[in-house]
Amino acid sequence: MLITGVSSGIGEATAAALAQAGYRVFGGARTPFMVAPIAGVELLELDVRKDEQVRRAVDFVLEKAGRIDIVINNAGVSLIGPVEASSDAETQALFDTNLFGALRVMRAVLPAMRQQKSGLIVNISSVLGFLPAPFMGLYASSKHALEGLSESLDHEVRGFGVRVILVQPNFTNTRLDTNAQQTQAGLPAYADMLSQTLAAVQKQVAAGEAPSRVAGKIISAIRGGHRMRHPANSSARLLAFLRRFAPAGAVDKGIRSTFGLKP
Template identity: 35%
Template sequence: MYLLGHFQTLQMDKKVVLITGGSSGIGKSIGTYLTSKDFTVYGTTRNLDKYPNFDAFQLIALDVKLPESVEAAVTKVIAAEGRLDILINNAGVGITGPIEETPHEEILNVFDTNFHGPIHMMKAVLPQMRKQGGGVIINITSIAGYMGLPFRGYYSATKGALSLVTEALRMETKNFGIRISNLAPGDFATNIAAGRYHAPVTKGSAYEEVYQKSLDLMNEHVDAGGDPMQVAHKVHAIIEKRNPNIHYPVGEFMQRLSLLLKRILPGKLYEKLLTNHYKL
């Protein structure tokens, strides 16, 4: 059995953090905040050339969809620092559209990024974390991953799948001193809407009117979202816990309340609440 003793000794030094999708939004907020707390932070981006003046923390190239890119980035951090204490799986993409009309290549892309990508990352860091006697992995999922949201079904599916894998991996690695949690944000003011894939609103489609209304509502929620620094504070709190929980939602009260209602309400009643909210 692996002991936490060695890892706790390392905690006295500056802990090394790797954050995927660290160039903007929630990832940048997490990296900036942890840097202010004296962590050594590496963020990742698919295209370093787009950020020539980035100076919030160290930024390295990584595409979570490519295992060889993942291995190269993790190897680079370990070579530079001698260890890797914390992985934050934050990189992700959004997708909207009717289940029936979303192109299949876009479905595969969102799963490659939001689900397979974090798995590539965890496979790459786990051997090092076992070697050093412990570590922390935080998977950034979504409150949307707890429910099948209309016109966001594929996004919900990727985040829900990652959440379940996290539950399993916690049990598989519990003897190695590795602490793994899900952090599920609600709507925050980031640029995710700009990078989200939107299946086109097709004129004459059976979904044309209702999908457009839902799309407008989703974009309003993101624009009016909270400060992503709230997520950063929660990440730091999880890192500091000796025995963190499995799931941590973070967001507005009504978004967190929706998770409780999902657990206690009959399925049809909860579905009715969602359809009323999305004006379906």
């Protein structure tokens, strides 16, 4: 299997857990020479923003292993700030990793998976793939887009023996959430609300599950029967249930409370 974004967090924990479970794991990172060795994982250079690196990484795995059975699109970046303050460059950079990066990897591996008539693509989404998040609108929209892409692709490729699934973590105690980049432009009109939201997010992250717990859910999703969406823990499952069945007003109120905003 090939996993992107293994330098830290969920990617690192998942690569280590899968290698320990006996899978042959290739882990992609933008700067693999700066990544601490992961037992049983072969590290390779893979920046999902670069077409040539994606093709080269996939060709390398195929040459070494002869096939790719599972791909885990984990590489991702975050951005916090008012949608109004976001620049085109910031927006494009986020989507280039979170959406187009996953798309590049999927396009690169699908020919081999179709030929071998089997394969599984695991896309790491988020609860923000089905919920809004004030001051995280760009991140949430990239995950909403990834979910639509994944579900559509699953319909296209299942006739070739290939399936696509989504894993949806809630806030996780990782550097992605702890050190999330903020929009460079600041707008004083949003300053107080943004400050409250940042404090609420940091509190959620500090109380979030360890990446190893998400890794365990990814392994369960891989080994279980096909289901498109896999909330990664009990809180994510509850949020998915509420999003589907709770009154819209109650969900709206809960979101504002979670992110430190007044009703």
